Amino acid sequence: MRIGLRLLLAFFLVLGLALFVVLRVFIEEVKPGTRLAMEDSLVDAANALALVAAPDLKAGTIASGPFAQAMTALPQIDPGATIWGFRKERIGYRITVTDARGIVVFDSRGEDLGKDHSQWNDVLRTLRGEYGARSSGESAYDADRTVMHVAAPVRDGDRIVGVLTVSRPNQTLEPYIQRSRDRILNWSWALLGISLAIGLLFTWWMASSLSRLRGYANAVARGERAELPRMGRLSGNTEFADLAQAVERMRIRLEDKAYVENYVHTLTHELKSPLAAIRGAAELLQEPMPEADRERFAGNIQRQTERLRQLIDRLLALADVEQMRQLRAVEPVDLVALTRELLHTAEPRLRLKGLRVDVAQGAEVAVVKGDRFLVAQALQNLLDNAIDFSPHGGVLAVSIGPVNGGIEWSVRDEGPGVPDYAVDRIFDRFYSLPRADTKEKSSGLGLCLVKEVSELHGGTLRIDNVDHPRGCRASWTLPA
Template sequence: MSHGQPAGRHTHTLAGAAWWFLPLLGNDQVIGVVGLQENTQQRQLSAENRRLAEAICTDIAQAALRTTLVAELETARVSNETERLRSALLSSVSHDLRSPLAAMLGSAGSLISYSAAMSEEDRLSLLQTIQQEGERLDRYIQNLLDMTRLGHEGLTLHRSWIGVDELVGSATGRLRRYRPQVLVELQLDADLPALWVHPALVEQSLFNVLENAAKFSPAGERIQVFARQVDGHLQLDVQDRGPGIAEEERGRIFDMFYSIERGDCGKQGTGLGLTIAQGMIGAHGGSVSAFSGEGGQGTLIRLSIPLLEPDESRQAPDDGE
């Protein structure tokens, strides 16, 4: 059989065997063997049946070969994708971790060495740099941790009620602390229902979208946030007045580590923020999409979150209060 020839019954090799063995050939190699056991009363298989059996074995061999090739291609694809993500992560870490660390170490070193000769204003400026860069580093590490949860552990949704105004106010308040120069305009419809969600995850998703908009908004231009109820969903729109995103790239901005250049802004961040937002909103059964801004200017990111009621089995028991 190692020579790729049939053996057993109906052959000159082990002719007395009760089985007829046919090799499965692929790329001039034996990739398997088919054994056929026949009616012992039948001394000779007809030529037509033998050709049929050989044809079936040829088809089986080709199918097995295709399956093997597909598996090998998928293994190679996964390996290449893993390597691509590893390279992207290393590139991101080299910039997004080292830059704030360098700024913090430089400011701290200046304070240690020259604090006595500095004015109060200069010392305060260095302390503010340490604080701001530390917060920037904290946000980046949080994004990495969130991606680990999304990719491996999954998300456990501990739902509770939160008002839309509270949710938006929390996210925009965080943005103003990190980027006090950014202008945000809120337009929330009246009488919006409360959300039955994991508040921290949804707030983080909205913050990531807001921070992304802030990166690309020109100085003095407002970021607009709209909230409305549409077809059983809360629709949150975040619109910037930046250079916008080409239509063919709008779907890719949610890919892990995908960053694009917009106008004169250059590459900003690692592309983790929108990926995390999509994963967290997706865990709630919602979606995150990108569109062209109003009048074709800027970008609009839309978060759509289902308006759900808690299951009766998950409601807390009434204590009679």
């Protein structure tokens, strides 16, 4: 299982469990909390009304006095109030008053007059001087619809002469309870959605950062030219950015070490042959010999010295290109104009071998973006190879034109082509084939340099043998 999926599942599990616990507590506390608030208001109302009812109860006019007249009118009152979007159209209180024995002497609804309520907790506890309250069904036939009763003592001095009970159906609170539950659930779903979105974003960020780092590490392990991945704005200066920099520093150190070791080994091997030739010629020149032989050995020293110079120059150029991870200078490069310049520079060599150049242009200009110096070096190496392997009096065919959304530059010679045994090695460092006329080998760094430059520019390089006419064709395709 991928780490991104694991993180996402773990986040969902923790979030779901936390939301379930919190939501359950909230919902379970809504109804009790609302009823506690109603009970608190009933306590205040009962004690206030008990003070108002006391004069009529002591005077014996509780059933017909001013208190009774006012309380009997409660069911007809329309408050006209709108609470949380719910319209309140009537008073939900029911007022009952019992005497000191618990017998009902007043009922705002007139239903329980004369009944004995002395066994009900609200009346029984209040007559004892305790807090009295109860919640019971509206009737014996409907136990689910409960009513809350809160009582307060009616006093004559310190003596309790009766009990006033304020009742209200719990059902009147259901719209408010349901509204609170709905709001909690709606906000919970919204919070869940936001949390899931944040979780997905966080998981994507971590997974994508790790994926880019893994891709970069795998590319480096395969020896590819990989660019250090950008962690993006979300990563900032986090551990991912530090890890990327650490991997880059490790890559540079490992590559530098391997690069130096490889170059020391290969350079040492390549220098042996020209140095041995120079040493041998120098030793022979110290002895008396005919002038013709002296000139021949001196010329050999000069040729081997030039070979060493070319080897060092090209090695330095290749080393510089190989250490690049991206182009340092990018500008529009017209391949048509650049080819004219290179052919003009190569004109002495072309005349020396009697070569004719045919240039086929698919357009007046063929512009690519890249480093003009490096592109020129690459094209120069391809032209040099074509000239070196062309027979005297041959033809070089240069073609420039659009191909599949890119620009293809190619040169075809009429030389012997690439042998089968060398097809897979022509881009290797220090690998070279003998020239057609001199049978000497070059530094073996030219095509290697061209390949590195091509990769830096995102191009495609091909070397193919052709049959009509026989020869070799080097083509380089760059993004337009």
